[in-house]
């Protein structure tokens with residue numbers, strides 16, 4: 001299975017992606033985690049990405065796409081992936097589609113974790129992960145989500161299966177409703193293919 005988790009910062013993408021990966025035996029690929037590792041290790045990608053992360057801005061598409069190519073192809077060969085944090089713009093979604101289609105690794109389903117802004121801010125402040133979890137940067141990251149990532153929901157609504165889940169509930173309930181909706185989707189597509 002190849003799927004995407006879409007959600008604003010603080011929506012719980014990382015947590016849910018881990019649970020989904022374990023449940024379905026697929027690989028969790030987080031663009032944010034990979035970028036933070038590159039920054040911490042001072043790699044070439046890390047040096048290019050560092051300032052963008054610190055400001056809460058999006059890292060240039062070419063850097064992110066290069067970084068993700070190998071892991072997504074490898075994950076596809078070993079059962080599939082749940083991508084968390086990528087794509088983040090309509091342009092990235094289109095570019096990913098073009099690249100992935102040729103390689104046979106295109107996304108099959110997108111899951112949107114919906115959480116209202118006040119709750120997102122509360123969670124991010126509580127998490128205080130590092131330099132991108134300060135109040136100013138948090139506000140900016142939420143603005144970037146609204147301006148650049150939200151339009152991507154329409155893109156997936158129109159061309160792929162988009163599942164929307166209320167992400168404001170306890171972790172296990174969110175995980176449960178993602179699983180239920182994925183099963184419903186699988187049944188629908190089986191029927192459609194039968």
Ligand code: AMP
Nearest residue numbers: 031032052053056057058059085086088
């Ligand atoms: P996240 O952990 O997904 O919230 O990502 C943390 C930071 O990494 C973001 O604020 C961006 O600076 C960068 N980032 C993660 N994924 C992407 C992406 N798909 N495109 C551009 N920048 C990204």
